[in-house]
Amino acid sequence: xxxxxxxxxxxxxxxxxxxxxxxxxxxxxxxxxxxxxxxxxxxxxxxxxxxxxxxxxxxxxxxxxxxxxxxxxxxxxxxxxxxxxxxxxxxxxxxxxxxxxxxxxxxxxxxxxxxxxxxxxxxxxxxxxxxxxxxxxxxxxxxxxxxxxxxxxxxxxxxxxxxxxxxxxxxxxxxxxxxxxxxxxxxxxxxxxxxxxxxxxxx
Amino acid sequence: xxxxxxxxxxxxxxxxxxxxxxxxxxxxxxxxxxxxxxxxxxxxxxxxxxxxxxxxxxxxxxxxxxxxxxxxxxxxxxxxxxxxxxxxxxxxxxxxxxxxxxxxxxxxxxxxxxxxxxxxxxxxxxxxxxxxxxxxxxxxxxxxxxxxxxxxxxxxxxxxxxxxxxxxxxxxxxxxxxxxxxxxxxxxxxxxxxxxxxxxxxx
DNA sequence: AATTTCACATACCTTGAGTATGTTATATTC
DNA sequence: GAATATAACATACTCAAGGTATGTGAAATT
Numbered sequence: 230x231x232x233x234x235x236x237x238x239x240x241x242x243x244x245x246x247x248x249x250x251x252x253x254x255x256x257x258x259x260x261x262x263x264x265x266x267x268x269x270x271x272x273x274x275x276x277x278x279x280x281x282x283x284x285x286x287x288x289x290x291x292x293x294x295x296x297x298x299x300x301x302x303x304x305x306x307x308x309x310x311x312x313x314x315x316x317x318x319x320x321x322x323x324x325x326x327x328x329x330x331x332x333x334x335x336x337x338x339x340x341x342x343x344x345x346x347x348x349x350x351x352x353x354x355x356x357x358x359x360x361x362x363x364x365x366x367x368x369x370x371x372x373x374x375x376x377x378x379x380x381x382x383x384x385x386x387x388x389x390x391x392x393x394x395x396x397x398x399x400x401x402x403x404x405x406x407x408x409x410x411x412x413x414x415x416x417x418x419x420x421x422x423x424x425x426x427x428x429x430x431x432x
Numbered sequence: 433x434x435x436x437x438x439x440x441x442x443x444x445x446x447x448x449x450x451x452x453x454x455x456x457x458x459x460x461x462x463x464x465x466x467x468x469x470x471x472x473x474x475x476x477x478x479x480x481x482x483x484x485x486x487x488x489x490x491x492x493x494x495x496x497x498x499x500x501x502x503x504x505x506x507x508x509x510x511x512x513x514x515x516x517x518x519x520x521x522x523x524x525x526x527x528x529x530x531x532x533x534x535x536x537x538x539x540x541x542x543x544x545x546x547x548x549x550x551x552x553x554x555x556x557x558x559x560x561x562x563x564x565x566x567x568x569x570x571x572x573x574x575x576x577x578x579x580x581x582x583x584x585x586x587x588x589x590x591x592x593x594x595x596x597x598x599x600x601x602x603x604x605x606x607x608x609x610x611x612x613x614x615x616x617x618x619x620x621x622x623x624x625x626x627x628x629x630x631x632x633x634x635x
Numbered sequence: 636a637a638t639t640t641c642a643c644a645t646a647c648c649t650t651g652a653g654t655a656t657g658t659t660a661t662a663t664t665c
Numbered sequence: 666g667a668a669t670a671t672a673a674c675a676t677a678c679t680c681a682a683g684g685t686a687t688g689t690g691a692a693a694t695t
Contacts (some may be wrong), residue, residue: 282644386620396603417589424631
């Protein structure tokens, strides 16, 4: 019960954390490949080389694992966005490099299917919004607000503008993989985003 | 076997069509209220006052009913859009009244949940795109193409522009119901759509 | 050294989708 | 118009998958 001040990570904790990570990784792959519904807990567990018992020890239920997978994907994406845009000094540049990085992340099959398409359905809009408000969406909105503060952007509801921008990016991430000319589609998508923002730019 | 030229709707066909419609209506309500996964076939059938036997006589499986429900919702929405916009002579006016009607239709809980959120996940992107290409999306794109033909709109990929517009409208239909000030949100949403289109309007 | 606890494994239960078969009213055939 | 066929269901069963209850052994604590 009493933890001595010198207590450290025990061997058991280390092992447990490793299997938890294995289940998370296995879940990410299986959900991405087969979708939430078709992904069986048995299959996810086998791919992580454990049994169902281990699964239910680490996660409340199937939805809990999915939730954790979504959070980890969002966290990864946000980190990538943050990394590429933080060094830019001009805000507009920060915004656009961030958007590009966000698009790169969204295009990946696992993200597009799990986060963009299935997460709102499986977790519900309320919970999804909760997760979204941290991570990528937060960065996007923060940059938009910064632009507004500087008088660069003229629009009331920055929150809404952020969501609409997000919607365009997400739709693009769904359409891009099956596009006949992905390169061109991406360029045109970028143009649409620029057009959208441009119409609220200070004249 | 041989249908006489004077053959007419038989009583049986009439009854069968009625129960099919009852199942379709029951499915629409149940899917809208509980979502695809949670909606049981037993419950759907009971609400239509038939048994599972009747259900499986009329529909291949659960997905087939869902597919039919999506098609009927899309068809209804398209009819509403068509109805409100067809009388307008100016193309821009036709576009904007159409968008408003589309938004009105999308806001309804059944449409927002079933068509916008769940359909791509349950039916898959390919099948969903197939359905979408008829109905509302077709009307939207047709009007955009008309504008391009008239030289009113300057953009290469009208198909993409249509999808991006659709994405904005759909996102709006998801966010509107939980908005703290729906009226204002809708006005601001409209402004964003106008901004988007305006940036590709002939100057 | 004894005991507890954590990290799993195994066996079972339950629910719901799908199937196979039975039944009856309606339509067709002779 | 009586016999037969068939469509439109109802009933009973199967099976897979999520979740639960319980068992077990190694590691940590006392």
